[in-house]
Amino acid sequence: xxxxxxTTTLPYVNAExxxxxxxxxxxxxxIAREKKIEGYDVFxxxxxxxxxxxxxxxxxxxxxxxxxxxxxASEKFKDLLSLLGISSNTHFIRTTDTKHVKAAQEFWxxxxxxxxxxxxxxxTKYCVGCELEKTTSDLVDGKCPIHPSLTIEEIKEENYFFxxxxxxxxxxxxxxxxxxxxxxxxxxxxIKSFVKSGLEDFSISRLKSKMPWGVPVPGDDAHVMYVWFDxxxxxxxxxxxxxDKDSFDRWWIKTGGVVQYCGKDNLRQQxxxxxxxxxxxxxxNSKQIVINGFITGEGGIKMSxxxxxxxxxxxxxxxxxxxxxxxxxxxxxxxxxDSPFTMEMFKExxxxxxxxxxxxxxxxVMKMAETNDISVEQTExxxxxxxxxxxxxxxxxxxxxxxxxxxxxxxxxxxEHEPFKTIKSKxxxxxxKGVLQIQFLLAEVAHIGxxxxxxxxxxxxxxxxxxxxxxxxEPLFMRK
RNA sequence: GUCGGUGUAGUUUAAUGGCAAAACAGAGCACUCAUAAGGCUCAGACAAUGGUCCGAUUCCAUUCACCGACACCA
Numbered sequence: 374x375x376x377x378x379x380t381t382t383l384p385y386v387n388a389e390x391x392x393x394x395x396x397x398x399x400x401x402x403x404i405a406r407e408k409k410i411e412g413y414d415v416f417x418x419x420x421x422x423x424x425x426x427x428x429x430x431x432x433x434x435x436x437x438x439x440x441x442x443x444x445x446a447s448e449k450f451k452d453l454l455s456l457l458g459i460s461s462n463t464h465f466i467r468t469t470d471t472k473h474v475k476a477a478q479e480f481w482x483x484x485x486x487x488x489x490x491x492x493x494x495x496x497t498k499y500c501v502g503c504e505l506e507k508t509t510s511d512l513v514d515g516k517c518p519i520h521p522s523l524t525i526e527e528i529k530e531e532n533y534f535f536x537x538x539x540x541x542x543x544x545x546x547x548x549x550x551x552x553x554x555x556x557x558x559x560x561x562x563x564i565k566s567f568v569k570s571g572l573e574d575f576s577i578s579r580l581k582s583k584m585p586w587g588v589p590v591p592g593d594d595a596h597v598m599y600v601w602f603d604x605x606x607x608x609x610x611x612x613x614x615x616x617d618k619d620s621f622d623r624w625w626i627k628t629g630g631v632v633q634y635c636g637k638d639n640l641r642q643q644x645x646x647x648x649x650x651x652x653x654x655x656x657x658n659s660k661q662i663v664i665n666g667f668i669t670g671e672g673g674i675k676m677s678x679x680x681x682x683x684x685x686x687x688x689x690x691x692x693x694x695x696x697x698x699x700x701x702x703x704x705x706x707x708x709x710x711d712s713p714f715t716m717e718m719f720k721e722x723x724x725x726x727x728x729x730x731x732x733x734x735x736x737x738v739m740k741m742a743e744t745n746d747i748s749v750e751q752t753e754x755x756x757x758x759x760x761x762x763x764x765x766x767x768x769x770x771x772x773x774x775x776x777x778x779x780x781x782x783x784x785x786x787x788x789e790h791e792p793f794k795t796i797k798s799k800x801x802x803x804x805x806k807g808v809l810q811i812q813f814l815l816a817e818v819a820h821i822g823x824x825x826x827x828x829x830x831x832x833x834x835x836x837x838x839x840x841x842x843x844x845x846x847e848p849l850f851m852r853k
Numbered sequence: 854g855u856c857g858g859u860g861u862a863g864u865u866u867a868a869u870g871g872c873a874a875a876a877c878a879g880a881g882c883a884c885u886c887a888u889a890a891g892g893c894u895c896a897g898a899c900a901a902u903g904g905u906c907c908g909a910u911u912c913c914a915u916u917c918a919c920c921g922a923c924a925c926c927a
Contacts, residue, residue, distance in 0.1 A: 385927045422927060537924095559858065563922055566856070575925055601927060639927065646925095673920085705865080711920080718865080718877090725877055729890055737887030744886080770866095777876090784891050793886035811886095852888050 377408040378624045378660075380418035380608055382635040382643070383468065385600075386446035387427045390453045391676070392714060393636060393668045395686035396702040400665070400769060401634040402459050403703065406827035407764045409460075416624045418611045418631075419454070420466035421447040425600035426579075429586040439586050443469055456687060458695040458831055466611035468588075468604055476610030477603040478591045480654055485591075489539070489653040495532035495576055498525045533578035533596060540649035541572045547648060547658055555644045556767060557709040560637065560664040564644045575646070577602040605647040608633065609656070630660035637664050663767050666711040668702075673713055684714050696829040697723050697850065703828055704773035724852055730780050731821070732850035735836060737787065738814045739845040745796050747808055748843040749815040760824070769828065776824050783817050786810075815840065 381401045384394045398419060405417040423443040432442035447467055454463065466473055484490050498507045500520055507525065548554060548565055555561035578596040579587060587597030608631055614621045625631065635643050644662045651658050669675055670682030677683065689698045697719075705722050706712040742748060760772045787793075792814065796807030822836030832849055839845040 382927070387927085425927085427927090559921085562857070567922065567924080570856090570923070573924070577925095599925080601925090604927070636927090637921085640922090641924070642927075707866085710859095712865085721864095721877060728888060733888055733890050735887090737891075739887090741886050774867095774876095781891095787886070788884080788892040791884085791886085796886090848888050850888085852890080 375413045376416070376623055376628045377405075377413040377632075378416040378418070378612075378628050378630070379405050379408075379632040380611070380634070382633070382639055383420045383422040383466065383604060383607055384450060385422045385425070385427070386443055386450065387425075387431055390450055390686065392684040392686045392689075392702070393665075394450075395453065395457055395698065396668060396706060397634050397636065397665055398454065398459065399457055399699050399702055400663075400708075400767070402457070403699075403769055403827045404632070404634075404764060404767070406460060406830065407760075410826060411758055411761060416464060416612070417460065417462070418464045418466060418608070420464075420607060420611065421450050421468070422600065422604045422607070423447065423467060423469045424587045424598075424603060426584050426586070429584065440469075443467075453687065456690050456695065458699060460830075464611050466607045468607055470610075472613060472616075473603070473607055473610040474588050476614055477588045477598060477606045479615050480606045480609075480650075481598065481602075482591050483655070484535070484650065484653040487653055487655065489536045490577070491534055491536065492531060493534055494529050495534075497528045497530065499528050500525055530580055532576040532580075533590060533593075534574045535577045535602070535650070535653070537572045537574050537646065537649055540652060541568055543652055544568050544572075544645060544649060547652075551658075553661060554659070555640075555662045555664065557664065560640055560709075561644075564640055567641065568645055572645075601642055601646075602650075605642065605650060608647075608659075626657060628660065630657055632660055633662045635662065635664060637666060640664055664709065666707060666709055668706060668714045669711050671713055671715045673711060682715070684716070684719075689719065693719075693723055693853070694831075694850070696832045697727055699829055700727060700773075703769045704777075705770075708768055708770055720853055723850065726777060727850040728848075728852040730777060731832070732848050734780050734783055734821075735818055735839065735845060736848055738783070738811075738818045739839050739843075741793055741796070741811050742815050743844040745808070745811060746843070747811045747815065749812050749819060749840065764827075772824075773828065776821060776828075779817070779821055779824075783814060783821075786814065786817075 379401050381394075381397050384390070401417070401419070405415045409415050421443070423446070428443060429439055432439040435442065451465060454465075468474075468477075481490070500507050500523060506528075545565070545568055548561070548568070555564060577599050578590050579599055581587075581589070581595055581597050584597065587600065588603045590596040590598060609621065609625060612620045612624050614625070633643050640662075643659075648658050667675075668684070670677075670680065674680065674682065686698060701714070701719050701722055704726075705718065706714060760775070763769070763771050790810050792807050792810035795803055795810055798804045798807060818836060819840045822833050822840065825836070826833040835845075835849060
């Protein structure tokens with residue numbers, strides 16, 4: 374059995390589930406389903422990232438315990454998954470799971486043992502006005518933009534550091550050896566030039582006294598790990614690394630590593646830091662990192678609550694259905710570039726391609742079949758493979774383009790041959806011709822249904838059922 | 854500021870050193886199996902200026918506009 378391992382980024386539970394995460398999840402799900410159809414055994418991972426300052430603060434603000442807060446938040450993401458039409462055997466890792474905490478600690482220990490972790494004084498910038506630590510990029514002319522009159526204080530504390538600087542050459546070598554590690558290529562170029570420009574060691578711990586909500590650093594009670602050091606380890610802790618050697622061997626070693634879907638804000642963490650961390654632990658690197666663009670509001674403006682241009686995936690699914698949302702983020706949102714998502718665009722695409730296009734074609738063909746009692750045998754699942762190359766380059770939109778071209782051809786065929794007339798012929802020759810025409814159309818609809826299996830699973834099943842029952846009880850997509 | 858990228862119809866995208874393709878939206882025609890759907894026809898674009906070339910939307914340069922990276926934001 375061939376194996377395949379794909380994961381989404383674990384969303385940070387501090388924010389509400391947004392449409393960008395829904396998109397990432399749906400896309401990874403499509404790839405997972407397609408691989409399954411191709412005959413692979415698939416490990417599909419997602420989960421929630423639950424440590425760190427922001428979460429602790431959010432919990433405090435609500436007056437609930439941190440644990441209570443993350444339990445609830447994690448549940449919300451889980452709920453979203455089922456709303457998105459995700460295959461049932463998804464692995465869901467929480468960074469607060471015991472097995473993950475243990476794995477993160479073990480990972481730390483190995484990196485430490487291999488000499489890539491050290492202790493040093495670290496200076497943070499602190500704004501008294503905000504009562505927060507600031508990063509260099511937060512500051513404007515060395516001042517806090519919110520409190521420009523106050524002086525930024527420098528606080529010294531002891532931190533653990535990861536020797537990222539030692540990985541410049543190994544990373545560049547990795548990129549050289551593996552020219553498809555990061556896709557699309559312009560993102561790969563970005564990370565290459567970042568690594569080329571030189572790497573600094575980075576801090577991977579926080580003082581527990583200031584921020585207790587994290588994975589304890591092994592052998593040092595005073596520190597917890599900085600969130601993403603533990604979060605990235607989730608890609609292997611979900612495989613039960615290090616305890617279950619067989620599982621790790623099966624899903625990580627033999628597959629050539631994981632395919633990681635992520636947003637462009639995660640480029641560095643996933644394609645440089647995590648790869649360096651794996652090297653530090655002497656583990657094989659990831660197989661591929663797929664970088665999505667951002668979903669924006671109208672005119673490419675960033676989505677924000679204050680602007681009121683956010684899209685809630687749950688609302689969209691409630692009104693239009695799971696497959697409608699899947700369709701839109703797969704075909705109408707660019708696979709790699711930033712793309713706008715507005716309800717106007719969504720509705721237009723829905724009516725044009727799902728209601729008038731796919732839905733209407735199925736209705737008209739099924740009606741002819743039912744009225745004249747003409748049926749076809751179910752076709753095999755083989756054909757999806759013809760898109761393997763497009764799926765392998767994550768161009769799901771092009772797969773859709775091809776399927777929709779087929780839908781249009783079928784519509785044209787009906788117009789040209791008018792089987793609804795031919796079938797009413799009085800003579801046998803004409804009538805037989807009509808039967809053949811309708812059978813052809815039925816086969817075509819069945820075929821389209823099969824091709825849609827990874828993309829619109831619910832719709833694909835409905836089409837299969839319609840072909841089997843030789844009738845359709847209700848339209849696939851009502852016009853809105 | 855440095856580096857990288859992008860600029861094509863109202864919108865979202867495609868292709869190409871030799872007639873710029875499609876979808877949605879718009880206008881019209883004929884049809885009726887279908888979700889007032891679908892088909893056909895029409896209208897509509899290469900950011901600007903130079904250069905190389907027989908010929909440039911494509912290659913080069915400049916300008917303008919937009920975007921991204923330039924590290925501790927999951």
